[in-house]
Structure formats: C-alpha cells, structure tokens
Amino acid sequence: MNSFSVLIGGIAGDGINEAGVLIGHILSHLGYRIFMYYDYPSLIRGGHNFSIVRASNRSIAAHTDFVDLIIAFNQETVDKHKNRLSAESYIVYDSDKVKIDGLSTKSCDLPVSQIIKKEGALPIMRNTCFIGGFCKLAGISWPFLEDVLKKHIPKQIDLNLRIALKGYESAMNFFNIDKLNQPSLPILTGNQAIGLGLIKAGLKAYVAYPMTPSSGLLEFLARNASKFGLKVVHPENEIAVMLMAHGFSHVGLKAAVGTSGGGFCLMTEGLSLAGMAELPVVIMLGQRTGPSTGAPTYTGQGDLHFALNAGQGEFPRFIVSPGDAEEAYFWSGIALNMAWKYQIPAFILSDKSVCESTYSFCIEEAGDLKEEDPILWDGRGKYGRYKFMDSGISPIAFPPTKGQAIKANSYAHDEYGITTEDPKLISALSDKRILKEKSLSKELENYETVKVYGSAKTALLTWGSNKGVCIEAAEKLGLEVIQLLVLAPFPTNRLTEALQDLDKVVAVECNSTGQVARLAACNGIQIDDKILKYDGRPISLEDLEIRLRGVQV
Amino acid sequence: MNPNELGTYAKNTWCPGCGNFSIFNAVRAVLAELNYDGTPIDNVVLVSGIGCHAKIVDYLNVNSFYSIHGRTLPVAMGIKLGNPDLNVICFSGDGDCLAEGLDHLIFAAKRNIDLTLILHNNRVYGLTTGQYTPTSPKGFKGKSTPLGTEEFPINPLELMIASGATFIARGYSHGIDLLKRLFREAILHKGFSFVDVLQVCVSYFNMYEVYNKRVYEVKSSDLGNFEEALKLIRSWNYNDSESPIPLGKFYEIEAPQFDRLFPGYEPHSVDTDAMIKDVLDNLI
Numbered sequence: 001m002n003s004f005s006v007l008i009g010g011i012a013g014d015g016i017n018e019a020g021v022l023i024g025h026i027l028s029h030l031g032y033r034i035f036m037y038y039d040y041p042s043l044i045r046g047g048h049n050f051s052i053v054r055a056s057n058r059s060i061a062a063h064t065d066f067v068d069l070i071i072a073f074n075q076e077t078v079d080k081h082k083n084r085l086s087a088e089s090y091i092v093y094d095s096d097k098v099k100i101d102g103l104s105t106k107s108c109d110l111p112v113s114q115i116i117k118k119e120g121a122l123p124i125m126r127n128t129c130f131i132g133g134f135c136k137l138a139g140i141s142w143p144f145l146e147d148v149l150k151k152h153i154p155k156q157i158d159l160n161l162r163i164a165l166k167g168y169e170s171a172m173n174f175f176n177i178d179k180l181n182q183p184s185l186p187i188l189t190g191n192q193a194i195g196l197g198l199i200k201a202g203l204k205a206y207v208a209y210p211m212t213p214s215s216g217l218l219e220f221l222a223r224n225a226s227k228f229g230l231k232v233v234h235p236e237n238e239i240a241v242m243l244m245a246h247g248f249s250h251v252g253l254k255a256a257v258g259t260s261g262g263g264f265c266l267m268t269e270g271l272s273l274a275g276m277a278e279l280p281v282v283i284m285l286g287q288r289t290g291p292s293t294g295a296p297t298y299t300g301q302g303d304l305h306f307a308l309n310a311g312q313g314e315f316p317r318f319i320v321s322p323g324d325a326e327e328a329y330f331w332s333g334i335a336l337n338m339a340w341k342y343q344i345p346a347f348i349l350s351d352k353s354v355c356e357s358t359y360s361f362c363i364e365e366a367g368d369l370k371e372e373d374p375i376l377w378d379g380r381g382k383y384g385r386y387k388f389m390d391s392g393i394s395p396i397a398f399p400p401t402k403g404q405a406i407k408a409n410s411y412a413h414d415e416y417g418i419t420t421e422d423p424k425l426i427s428a429l430s431d432k433r434i435l436k437e438k439s440l441s442k443e444l445e446n447y448e449t450v451k452v453y454g455s456a457k458t459a460l461l462t463w464g465s466n467k468g469v470c471i472e473a474a475e476k477l478g479l480e481v482i483q484l485l486v487l488a489p490f491p492t493n494r495l496t497e498a499l500q501d502l503d504k505v506v507a508v509e510c511n512s513t514g515q516v517a518r519l520a521a522c523n524g525i526q527i528d529d530k531i532l533k534y535d536g537r538p539i540s541l542e543d544l545e546i547r548l549r550g551v552q553v
Numbered sequence: 554m555n556p557n558e559l560g561t562y563a564k565n566t567w568c569p570g571c572g573n574f575s576i577f578n579a580v581r582a583v584l585a586e587l588n589y590d591g592t593p594i595d596n597v598v599l600v601s602g603i604g605c606h607a608k609i610v611d612y613l614n615v616n617s618f619y620s621i622h623g624r625t626l627p628v629a630m631g632i633k634l635g636n637p638d639l640n641v642i643c644f645s646g647d648g649d650c651l652a653e654g655l656d657h658l659i660f661a662a663k664r665n666i667d668l669t670l671i672l673h674n675n676r677v678y679g680l681t682t683g684q685y686t687p688t689s690p691k692g693f694k695g696k697s698t699p700l701g702t703e704e705f706p707i708n709p710l711e712l713m714i715a716s717g718a719t720f721i722a723r724g725y726s727h728g729i730d731l732l733k734r735l736f737r738e739a740i741l742h743k744g745f746s747f748v749d750v751l752q753v754c755v756s757y758f759n760m761y762e763v764y765n766k767r768v769y770e771v772k773s774s775d776l777g778n779f780e781e782a783l784k785l786i787r788s789w790n791y792n793d794s795e796s797p798i799p800l801g802k803f804y805e806i807e808a809p810q811f812d813r814l815f816p817g818y819e820p821h822s823v824d825t826d827a828m829i830k831d832v833l834d835n836l837i
Binding site: 028207224228233249413417 | 616639815830
C-alpha cells in the first residue's frame with residue numbers, strides 16, 4: 001500500500017483534530033509520511049469537524065476527496081461524507097449514535113458510547129476507543145498502539161489504554177497496513193515548523209494577538225518560551241503588537257509578529273514605520289477566506305497584493321511563501337535573517353492550509369539554516385543610525401551604547417535620526433531604501449527562490465500551500481511544476497529562466513482573480529491560463545486533476 | 554553633566570511662548586542631574602508620538618524613538634520588556650495618547666509597567682492647527698467644531714487612577730521648579746508614572762491667564778490613599794471654569810511591575826539545535 005487516507009468526523013468538542021493527529025502518529029511510527037487536513041467551523045462546541053489523515057510512502061502535502069476509511073463519531077459524518085467512499089472503502093462508526101442503512105461499504109459497528117459509559121470515562125475519550133478500533137481494522141498490533149498512546153496521551157493514560165483496548169477488541173480486522181522500512185519522522189503543523197525556523201535563526205521575542213490561523217504559532221512559542229529564552233507577549237491589539245515588536249527591535253531583540261488579514265490591517269501603520277525607521281521585523285501573515293471576517297477558519301490566498309502593497313510610501317520588503325513544513329522552517333528562518341541584515345520588514349506569507357495542516361517533517365531535508373548576524377556598528381566615531389553606505393545598509397547599534405544617542409525616527413531624517421524636510425535628504429533616504437532592495441535581490445541569487453519539479457512542455461505555476469497538490473497532479477498528468485518561494489523582491493530572472501522552452505503555463509491559486517499571475521504580469525511575464533479556487537477549501541488532488549483536464553493541458 | 558550638553562543641532566520649531574519649552578528645560582535638567590545620581594544618560598530611552606510635543610526627542614541628544622501618532626506606549630513597552638534595565642520616558646500629547654492611542658494608555662497603567670509618561674496636555678491639536686481634543690472643554694470652538702463641541706472632556710487622571718497607574722501628578726508649564734520635582738520623582742518611581750502637564754498652546758488655546766488665576770499646589774500627606782487622591786483628582790473636571798486647579802503629586806503606591814513580573818527567561822541551554830531536536834523527538 002503506497003497511500004492510505006482516513007477521514008474522522010464528529011462535532012467540535014469530540015477531539016477530532018487530536019484523534020487525527022494520533023492516527024497520524026501511529027502511521028508515522030509505521031514509517032509513513034503524513035499530511036492531515038483539518039476542517040472546522042468557527043465555534044467552540046457543536047458544528048461539524050473533520051480531519052483527513054493521508055499517509056504515503058513519500059512526502060505529501062495534499063488531501064484527497066476519496067478516502068479509504070471513515071471514522072464516524074456521529075450521523076452527520078456519514079451523511080456528509082458517504083460520497084467519499086468507494087467500493088473498496090471501509091467505515092467504522094459509533095453504533096450507539098450512527099445508522100448506516102443503505103450503505104454498501106464494508107462496515108464495522110463499534111459500541112463506543114457504551115464502552116465509555118461502562119468504564120466511567122469522559123466523552124472525549126471516545127476518540128481513544130475509535131483509535132483502538134482503527135488499529136484492529138488496519139492490522140496494527142496492540143503492543144505497537146500501546147507504545148504510541150503512552151507517548152502521546154498526556155493525561156489519564158491507564159484509563160485511555162483500557163478504553164483503547166476495548167475498542168481494539170470490539171473491532172474486526174479488514175486489511176493490513178504494512179510497516180515501511182524508513183525512519184519515523186516527527187509530525188507537526190506548519191505553525192510549529194515556522195516557530196522552529198524562527199527560533200533556529202535567533203528569534204528572541206514574539207508578539208501576537210490571537211487570530212486564526214496564526215494562534216497556533218503564538219501558543220507554540222508561548223509554551224516553549226522558557227526553553228528557548230523567548231519573550232512572548234499578547235498585548236491589547238495588533239496595533240500594539242507591531243509597535244511593541246519595533247520596541248524590541250530597537251534594543252536589539254530579534255522579534256516576529258503573527259496575524260491574519262484583519263489583524264494585519266491594524267498593523268499596516270506600524271509596517272510603514274518599519275519601512276521608514278528601518279526596523280527589522282518578521283510578520284507571519286496566515287491568510288484565510290476574506291474579505292473582512294469572511295470564513296475565519298477556512299483558507300485563501302487573497303492577500304498577496306495586500307502584503308506587497310500594505311503601508312503608505314515606498315519601502316522594500318521581503319516576502320516568502322512556504323508550501324510545506326520543511327519550507328516553512330527554512331524560509332521563516334531566512335525571513336528573520338534577511339529582516340535583520342537589510343533592516344526591513346519580512347513576511348512569511350502563509351495560509352490556513354500551511355499553518356494548521358499537519359505534516360511529516362524532516363529537518364535534514366529542510367536546508368542548512370543558520371542564524372546570521374546583522375551588520376553591526378564598529379564603534380568608531382559618532383554613531384549615526386542612518387549612515388549612508390554603498391549597500392544602503394547602515395550599521396546597527398542598540399541602546400545602551402556608551403556615549404552614543406541612538407535615534408530611530410518615523411519622520412524623514414538625517415543620518416543621525418534627526419527629523420528633516422530637506423529635499424536632498426528626503427530623496428537620498430528614498431534612494432537608500434531602493435539600494436537596500438537591490439542588495440537584497442542580489443543576495444537572493446544565492447537562494448532557490450523558484451523551484452522546478454519535473455520537466456514538460458506545460459507547467460503549473462504555484463505558490464504557498466498548493467505546492468503539494470500541484471506536484472502530485474502534475475506527476476499523474478505528465479506536467480511540470482514551478483513554485484515561487486519568494487514573491488518580493490520578485491525573482492524575475494529565475495522565473496524567466498524556468499519558463500524557457502515551455503508551451504503553456506497555468507497558475508493554480510486559491511483566490512478569485514489570479515494574484516500571482518497578475519504579479520508575474522507586472523514583472524513582464526504572461527501566464528496563459530488560471531485555475532482558481534475560492535470557496536475556503538484547499539484544492540484536493542481529484543479536483544485539480546479534473547480542472548486540469550478542463551483547461552486542456 | 555551640564556544640561557546644555559544634552560542639546561542637539563536640530564532647529565527648534567516650537568512657537569515662541571510655547572509651553573513645551575518648560576517641559577523641555579525641566580526634562581533636560583532632570584536627566585543631567587540623574588546622570589550623576591545613578592541613572593546614566595546612556596541608559597535612558599525617550600519615546601514620543603506625533604504632534605508638537607514629539608519634537609522634544611529631536612532636541613535632546615539622548616537615545617530615542619520618534620514613533621507615530623498615538624503609538625508612544627506600545628513602542629516604550631517593547632523597549633522596556635526587551636531591556637528592563639533601561640529607563641524609558643514617554644512624551645505624549647492629549648490627542649496622541651487620549652484619542653488615537655487610548656487603548657495603550659489604559660493597558661500601560663493596568664500593567665503598571667515601569668515607564669514614565671509625560672502628557673503635554675495643551676487641550677488642542679496644535680500641529681494640525683486647532684481642533685478639539687479629548688481634554689478640551691465642552692463647547693470648544695475649533696476648526697472641526699465651529700459651533701462648539703457637544704461632548705465633555707475626559708479627566709485623564711481619573712482614568713489613570715481607575716486603570717492602575719501607581720504614580721499620578723499634575724504640573725503646569727508656568728512653574729518649572731514643580732515640573733522638575735515631579736519629573737524626577739516620576740522617573741525614579743518604580744511602576745507606571747503619569748504626569749499631566751497643563752502645557753499651554755499660545756497659538757490655538759492660550760490658557761495662561763485662566764490657569765494662572767486658578768492653579769494651586771497641594772502637598773498630600775497621604776499619597777497612598779485612593780479615595781483622597783480620587784477626591785483631589787475630581788476637584789477639577791477639565792470643564793468647569795470656576796474650580797481651583799490642584800497641582801502636585803496626588804497619588805503614589807508601590808505595586809508589582811509588569812516588566813519585573815514578565816518572565817525574562819534564560820534559555821535552558823546554549824545549544825539551540827539540541828533543544829530543537831528535543832522538541833522534534835517529542836513529536837515523533
């Protein structure tokens with residue numbers, strides 16, 4: 001078996017996400033590479049939640065519409081998802097709550113609610129019972145499951161094991177998932193990978209106001225603050241978030257902020273301040289379905305041009321858009337390094353799919369990431385925070401520095417940070433910012449800002465979370481994939497090179513206007529066709545294949 | 554240190570007679586004094602917003618962050634949390650921290666973070682040439698309210714005592730000795746210090762005559778008494794034209810400071826790679 005997928009469905013409060021992650025751990029321990037899509041509405045209790053855990057013998061970052069197994073906590077799961085079942089699929093369900101009349105799928109009724117009641121356990125432990133049942137169905141041995149549960153269930157392990165065993169014993173065996181001969185990898189969310197990349201590159205402070213899908217990053221860093229010596233602050237609003245990060249940066253602490261569209265709206269005045277006062281800051285912008293509140297727990301790629309253009313005035317910015325956990329780790333660290341090297345704002349332009357999906361993560365494959373030092377002042381003469389240099393980058397120093405006044409300024413300013421309205425200085429300052437962007441573009445020539453997968457006459461142009469689905473669909477249909485990892489400064493030369501000898505390029509995006517195609521056009525590169533999805537859901541493998549046939553690739 | 558050494562080459566652009574000069578002279582003198590008394594000038598960071606008040610950071614040769622309108626305090630809080638040994642002094646206008654940035658002011662007081670905020674309270678927007686502010690009296694005729702405002706002013710001191718500020722005082726731009734005393738004490742106070750300065754704008758709201766007639770200095774003997782302080786604070790509501798206006802220190806208590814309570818962790822190890830590996834091992 002090369003690939004296997006299971007859907008777990010229930011209501012918010014059933015622990016659907018946790019159950020999915022646990023199944024992910026089990027399959028990961030068997031050597032599989034995991035991708036889990038988690039779908040939930042914006043509420044705390046009730047509503048329909050589901051996870052699709054997909055396991056494969058190779059790295060994946062996409063979900064499928066059809067699944068091999070459904071785990072149904074409630075009737076709604078069967079009613080909503082039965083069309084995902086094929087003749088070879090299976091279903092396991094809580095026989096106390098669910099009826100599957102008329103379904104021809106091979107099924108296993110599990111008296112989950114009864115078991116919980118008998119054992120005097122909490123309703124949330126139904127998911128442990130189902131996991132026991134799942135392992136029996138899939139031919140996974142009890143001792144193997146026991147080990148995984150002991151490692152990953154933090155509370156009441158004895159009771160949980162008892163319940164899992166009851167589930168195990170009550171189920172039948174339908175098929176066997178083979179153990180693969182490859183090492184087990186950690187599984188984590190994109191948010192966690194972003195956090196680790198930032199830490200690796202020297203993050204010292206993280207400031208954020210909770211907002212889906214960025215909250216997971218705030219929670220991860222807050223939980224690990226003491227371990228890594230981080231200052232993690234949750235202030236009154238996103239305006240304070242951005243400005244507080246600038247305060248940290250002014251005294252030399254590498255800081256990042258995280259948010260989504262609405263919160264980022266509030267940050268834009270502070271973003272522009274970072275441009276003028278040359279304050280390094282990293283912004284993790286997790287896109288979701290907009291405009292406004294939109295569909296807050298669903299995905300989207302509608303904020304590319306917002307990130308490119310946010311903030312009054314003209315100033316350089318660095319924008320990366322990772323497409324899986326390894327890229328999230330590597331490029332988040334690069335974002336922090338570049339922010340400090342060039343004293344500019346740097347974006348990790350992510351989305352709900354990357355932030356909250358769970359991936360297998362191989363740090364060795366993520367690339368060699370190092371913390372890089374900013375260009376520091378040599379301590380000679382009188383310090384000027386904004387000294388004009390050939391690279392545009394003024395060496396940086398932080399208060400307290402003996403005998404020096406270090407002055408940051410939101411106004412147009414002279415080399416020492418004193419306000420000016422002098423026309424020559426105003427234009428020189430503007431030139432300085434453009435110079436920094438040129439220096440950054442030059443440095444980026446050393447990075448793989450555009451990745452190419454496969455070789456064909458027709459290519460899919462992708463950015464961010466669609467990477468995984470594009471690669472899989474392209475392999476099936478014999479297409480090439482071109483992935484843009486850096487969106488600003490735009491890698492025009494690299495993309496032009498990648499597009500040579502191609503007959504057709506199709507942009508694949510989760511927005512309604514084709515934002516990356518528009519960006520390419522702004523840089524003189526015409527994209528032939530677009531496949532756009534904008535219903536808040538990531539593109540599934542089957543859906544992309546159908547649409548690709550529709551545009552006659 | 555001679556206070557003059559703290560000047561810069563920036564051309565001063567305040568109007569002649571502006572109340573900001575008194576604040577500038579008082580702060581400069583206090584910073585020079587404190588430099589001898591254990592608060593080295595290199596450890597001082599000044600933060601300002603936008604408005605006439607904010608120009609003060611250009612005129613002082615001290616570490617500074619010239620922020621944007623209303624955003625004095627969040628920058629200052631980041632600086633203080635980033636390095637709690639720094640002495641952070643904020644300058645803000647009444648439009649700046651009572652209108653555009655009111656949320657940050659309440660939270661700074663709520664947190665009792667060790668900062669000093671000097672409010673240049675001229676009760677009018679000066680730099681935008683004469684509109685009403687949150688402390689303008691009802692009926693104020695400004696460029697945006699030609700018929701007079703229909704709202705009562707905020708009493709910023711009442712707001713501050715309710716929000717948790719632990720040092721509350723009021724000075725007046727005619728009276729530099731009192732300003733010096735208050736600034737010095739506010740800077741030395743551990744916790745959030747709020748000094749309201751009735752700073753007269755000669756161009757758009759010249760209150761010298763009114764203030765001169767009505768201000769008086771109080772010497773409270775019971776600075777930790779909330780009720781007494783509140784009574785004093787409420788004895789003038791920034792609106793009525795009859796009550797005497799008390800100046801001086803109204804309230805001072807000791808309370809835990811956010812910047813000291815806030816966990817300043819040393820990493821568990823200098824080996825970041827090993828710690829990352831540890832996190833990842835737990836996720837297998």
